[in-house]
Amino acid sequence: MQHNGDDNDDTETPTRRAVLRRGALTSAALATGVGATSAPATAHHRCTITVNDDGSADYSTIQAAIDAAAEGDTICVEPGSYRGTVTVDKEDLTLLSTKRCGASIINGDSETGAAVSIAAPGVTVKGFKVSFPDGLLGIAVQSGVDDVTIRKNVVTDVGPVGRLGATGIIGSGPHDNLTIAKNVVEDVTNEIDEDSNFPTVNGIFVDDQGSGSLTNSTIKRNLVRDLNSDVASIGIILGIDAENVSIRGNKVHDLVADPAVDGDDTDDAVDQPNTFAQGLNVDGGTTNVTITKNVVKDVRATFFVGTGLKIDGEADGLTVRFNDLLPIVGLENADDDTVTATCNFWGSPKGPRVVDTNREADDAPNARKRSAVVGPVEFEPWLVRSIRSCKNLEKSCVGGRGRRCGHQ
Template sequence: MAHDDSRFTRRTTMRTGAVAAGLLALGGAGAGTAAAQTTVTGGGGALQAAIDAADEGDTLVIGDDETYDPVVVGVADLTIETGNDPVIEGAGGTGAAVSVDADGVTLSGLTVTNPGGLLGIKVEPDIDDATIVRNTVEEVGPTGRFGVTGIVVGQGDHDDITIVNNAIRNLDQETTDDSGFPTVNGILFDADNDDPETITDVTVNNNVIEGLESDASHRWGSWSSTPSTG
């Protein structure tokens, strides 16, 4: 199913500052509130703080070129976007630099890195309606074990996953004695071989994947699943 990019600017919002979300009232008293747009600046933990303070349906706009700590996006229907050049940098290890852990999240225009880490962007298991567009995922790995991956969709059931117009590059994996799967993946749908679940309504296209290196082997650049270990 093709997706119209107009969805990324579909919300009527107003800007109210760097972290605190502003609300735009609709109609008369008691009519409720619309989504808010918040500009985030300052780097470090400011983006996670803004996510934690956001409400469902809000938009966070990163308004500078600073480096931000890894984030977990646990607010439904939240959009994170930028017209600047900030970097979200992972902490290394087996975690992701950006973890999508709520339905309806949109990530647009971000640069995501995770030097010495396993994952760039991860859609957590059983999350639906994730939209990952026009992002750059680069400089991930090496970790010496498992499969370094730019964008991964975790195990479980998923519906309406869109991964379009991203650049994934310069991912690296190296072998160690306990390396497990010292491999590299551009985009990975991580199936459970014993209970593979169901993935429906998926759009993956126009992604540029380059500069994947492993001293053991290369995996599919744009679509793959976990190999059997039996």
């Protein structure tokens, strides 16, 4: 599969799918926002079981409450710190923090696993702060588990682990009816060390561990920010064949792939020459997949320049519309089929620049102010103003004819 960008570059690179599967997905199998406000997450009368780390509730640990719960129960967790992997393995269980981010799940039992592992269908996890310093995964949905909702959590401070795939939220598909909504994923890091194996970072990642697909699912209104890797940073990834999937209303920014970003020896840049950063990535077959109303900005890498959306999979079943795609390369399509990407904002009322390869986009005039497209992309007409300032997006899509937002 074609890698990120320059077809004419002679440097050999591993494919993104192979790289990520080899690490994050294997580690997810081993694991067996949206701000941090103080608003209550649930009323206590909805609770079947209560948890408080001071011993004043039914249980003092989340895992003990899950082990005692019946299918369909609601476990309400009071503010406090709860350490070690939480494995949610009861069907239709709801796990709620009674105060948004008041209950903190910290660390996992294995650095190559997850802090929260969802292993049963019908599970909802809502309102928690999840962190795993020096660990691989924040929240993981195990392979084949359907009807899962991950909502209004803050996943922060994951990694570094010096290996593949430090990830905030991962779905190790196939999955049906997966909802990842209104979460914050931030401060995921990974770096080169003597045992490194292409140390990448991902914000939200859905892939499969063999055959299967992601169906009837939504990734919406999440905030993904502050991802840092010595090699590769990706905000939201569909690494799986997808059908009837919507990625909408997400904000992705401040993604960096730079071996020297933390003052490391600059010789590392020679050892890892193929750095890349992408706000969104589609790496699989697509049938009725829509990417709408997302804002992607401040994405930077030292080799392949920052990309808003990279298509490594199939483009013919994908529609990209009403997004702000503001990195140097707004959209790069590596598929032979044309992707429909009309009515997006490219950082300028003049629309996108057209360039042949990813890396040459950084050399063009006004590269930092006007995004580029690479590959077969249908982009006319385009938005003349940002989706953040247009009340009527349909009327603002005038293809750069100089009309003001909201007027034809």
